Amino acid sequence: MIDKIAWLHVVDGRILSTRSRGKDVYYLPGGKREPGESDVETLVREIREELDVEIAVESITPAGTFEAQAHGHAAGTRVRMTCYTAEYRGTLEASSEIEEAAWLEYADRGRVSAVDKLIFDHLHDTGQLT
Template identity: 75%
Template sequence: MIDKIAWLHLVGGQVLGARSRGKTVFYLPGGKREPGETDTETLIREIREELTVEIDPASAEPAGTFEAQADGHGSGVVVRTTCYTAEYTGTLTASSEIDEIAWLGYADRDRVSAAGKIIFDHLRETGLLR
């Protein structure tokens, strides 16, 4: 089981996606926790590293937990993605291992990870993703 914390940032019916260097699919920005980190601490650190913005910890709200086959791993390796919404300050900029960030709609579902597809379906069903 891979335990991932992700930032679910929606604007105008689109969600912010990130594509890592050397990868072809997009995912929600975020990553794995370090020992002893809380979800919020992981979210803040990962988003700072990947997108150079500061998450407001007081605004972080759970937005669902989703499980799927982990991309690039052997059969049966599952990624559990716990999503949070949160406000931020700064300018979104691809940094660290991120090659590209993009605003994605439901039509981009085929461009995201397996976990991303489940999240996209949920967002579409709840009317948040167009």
């Protein structure tokens, strides 16, 4: 099981997604926890590394956990994505490890990983993603 933390940042019916260098699909910003890190510490570190902004820790809110086949891994390798919403300070800017940051709509569902598709479905079903 791959354990990841993700930031759900939805604005005007679109969700912020990122595509890492050399990857063919978009992922929600976030990543794997380092040894001893809490979810909050992982979220803050990963978003700073990927998008050069500071998550407002006091605003972090749980948004659900989703599980699916891990993209690009052997069959049977699962990923569990624990998602949070949060406000941020700074200007969103893709870091050196991120090829592109994009605002995606539900119609872009085919461009994301399997676990992100589940998240897109949830956000669409609850009226957050257009």
